[in-house]
Amino acid sequence: MARTTGSDGERTEAAVREAAVNLIARYGYEAMSMRQLASEVGVQAAALYRYFPTKEDLLFTLMREHMQGLREAWERIKPTGADPTQQLAAYLRNHIAFHIERRHATHVSNMELRSLSPDRLTQILRMRTAYEKELRGILRDGAEAGIFNVEDTGLTAMALIQMMTGVIVWFRPGERLSVPEVTATYLSMTMRLVGAKIADSAARPSDAQRTLSHFSFRA
Amino acid sequence: MARTTGSDGERTEAAVREAAVNLIARYGYEAMSMRQLASEVGVQAAALYRYFPTKEDLLFTLMREHMQGLREAWERIKPTGADPTQQLAAYLRNHIAFHIERRHATHVSNMELRSLSPDRLTQILRMRTAYEKELRGILRDGAEAGIFNVEDTGLTAMALIQMMTGVIVWFRPGERLSVPEVTATYLSMTMRLVGAKIADSAARPSDAQRTLSHFSFRA
DNA sequence: GAATTAATTGAACGTTCGTTTTATTATCCT
DNA sequence: AGGATAATAAAACGAACGTTCAATTAATTC
Numbered sequence: 361m362a363r364t365t366g367s368d369g370e371r372t373e374a375a376v377r378e379a380a381v382n383l384i385a386r387y388g389y390e391a392m393s394m395r396q397l398a399s400e401v402g403v404q405a406a407a408l409y410r411y412f413p414t415k416e417d418l419l420f421t422l423m424r425e426h427m428q429g430l431r432e433a434w435e436r437i438k439p440t441g442a443d444p445t446q447q448l449a450a451y452l453r454n455h456i457a458f459h460i461e462r463r464h465a466t467h468v469s470n471m472e473l474r475s476l477s478p479d480r481l482t483q484i485l486r487m488r489t490a491y492e493k494e495l496r497g498i499l500r501d502g503a504e505a506g507i508f509n510v511e512d513t514g515l516t517a518m519a520l521i522q523m524m525t526g527v528i529v530w531f532r533p534g535e536r537l538s539v540p541e542v543t544a545t546y547l548s549m550t551m552r553l554v555g556a557k558i559a560d561s562a563a564r565p566s567d568a569q570r571t572l573s574h575f576s577f578r579a
Numbered sequence: 580m581a582r583t584t585g586s587d588g589e590r591t592e593a594a595v596r597e598a599a600v601n602l603i604a605r606y607g608y609e610a611m612s613m614r615q616l617a618s619e620v621g622v623q624a625a626a627l628y629r630y631f632p633t634k635e636d637l638l639f640t641l642m643r644e645h646m647q648g649l650r651e652a653w654e655r656i657k658p659t660g661a662d663p664t665q666q667l668a669a670y671l672r673n674h675i676a677f678h679i680e681r682r683h684a685t686h687v688s689n690m691e692l693r694s695l696s697p698d699r700l701t702q703i704l705r706m707r708t709a710y711e712k713e714l715r716g717i718l719r720d721g722a723e724a725g726i727f728n729v730e731d732t733g734l735t736a737m738a739l740i741q742m743m744t745g746v747i748v749w750f751r752p753g754e755r756l757s758v759p760e761v762t763a764t765y766l767s768m769t770m771r772l773v774g775a776k777i778a779d780s781a782a783r784p785s786d787a788q789r790t791l792s793h794f795s796f797r798a
Numbered sequence: 799g800a801a802t803t804a805a806t807t808g809a810a811c812g813t814t815c816g817t818t819t820t821a822t823t824a825t826c827c828t
Numbered sequence: 829a830g831g832a833t834a835a836t837a838a839a840a841c842g843a844a845c846g847t848t849c850a851a852t853t854a855a856t857t858c
Contacts, residue, residue, distance in 0.1 A: 362822035362836050388693055390609030407836050471690060474607055511764045519768055522745025523738045530737050545730045549738055553772040581852035582805040626806050
């Protein structure tokens with residue numbers, strides 16, 4: 361046999377990507393075989409090589425597009441001219457929403473870095489660093505404006521990203537908490553962690569600024 | 580050839596464990612071959628099966644002993660009768676110190692869970708849950724005593740653990756920050772995150788309790 | 799110093815891996 | 829309708845995998 365009735369390159373490629381993300385997230389890149397992937401798609405293993413020249417090319421493509429998607433989502437949402445508190449809130453909201461929506465892809469991008477060749481690893485890490493740099497910028501702005509209280513901008517950024525990304529480890533949709541509830545709680549924790557103060561634009565001109573410790577945020 | 584001069588079962592087994600932790604942490608469990616491991620130890624692959632009946636037994640042994648070590652370290656350090664703030668500080672100090680000291684073993688225990696058989700996975704997860712439960716207990720005590728301000732005990736515990744464990748992702752000994760410096764900063768961030776208040780035992784009897792937002796901790 | 803036990807080698811087994819090659823069929827274009 | 833092209837199947841490749849087995853030598857025991 362050869363070409364099957366109704367076969368379509370675009371649809372097959374999309375099916376391969378989706379199946380690959382799920383299989384790699386569940387079993388790991390090394391543990392997933394090309395035959396297993398092909399079987400999931402309903403195709404022979406040789407057919408996969410029409411779309412991805414090697415197994416590693418497939419992995420790299422998935423990772424690169426995930427990281428690009430993350431960057432683009434942030435660029436679209438990023439509030440320009442907002443104060444650091446609002447920027448931080450937007451960053452967190454985008455990060456959590458994006459990662460919960462694409463749990464499996466995030467798992468792949470975070471866990472399978474070691475299966476990339478050195479130069480491809482560098483490419484992915486560069487994208488990740490650029491994304492993290494945005495957060496460091498927000499924290500630095502807030503610290504310099506006296507709105508945040510952070511000892512170490514870089515260290516705080518890493519701590520926050522680990523904390524936010526960690527959501528995908530335990531969060532399961534449809535369980536105890538909804539996405540907005542989780543986001544709201546993480547927002548409160550984040551604002552306390554960075555020692556965010558109320559902007560205090562009007563009223564009480566010289567009183568000691570109060571921290572946001574006991575304020576809640578809408579997700 | 581056969582038995583080599585100076586060969587010793589105990590030393591070989593220890594060498595196998597150490598090499599396995601390093602190789603699995605670097606390349607992943609699936610990607611590490613038994614021949615590669617044997618070569619690292621300076622032995623033939625068949626010799627490994629004298630100490631571990633299967634590759635998965637080796638992985639499980641490494642994980643189980645790592646989790647046991649973590650539990651035991653905490654049981655030894657755990658301050659009895661201390662207030663929640665001190666307990667939380669002790670938990671964090673132990674967690675960070677243990678994980679930085681055994682970065683590779685932690686990587687293995689966190690990343691290779693999917694390579695375990697179902698019942699062994701359950702065993703490891705049970706140990707992890709028991710350890711995390713200690714933190715939830717501390718947070719609950721602090722919340723009930725009005726010392727902490729946490730919206731959701733379970734969620735806060737997960738966020739803190741992700742944040743603390745995340746240190747091993749970026750921390751490299753001998754770089755910009757020392758372990759005590761990192762620990763001190765994480766302690767401050769943690770105390771702010773949980774909205775810890777000063778105990779206020781004497782003085783200023785009914786004034787609004789101040790948060791620890793701007794206090795620093797010694798590591 | 800012989801018998802026993804501990805530690806390891808070297809070769810082999812069957813399986814599975816990623817990948818390539820070739821042939822075959824469906825679809826599209828003119 | 830028929831030639832070009834796209835999409836797949838089927839079979840095969842060599843290499844590598846985890847594991848087993850028998851043989852062999854070092855250390856220990858009596």
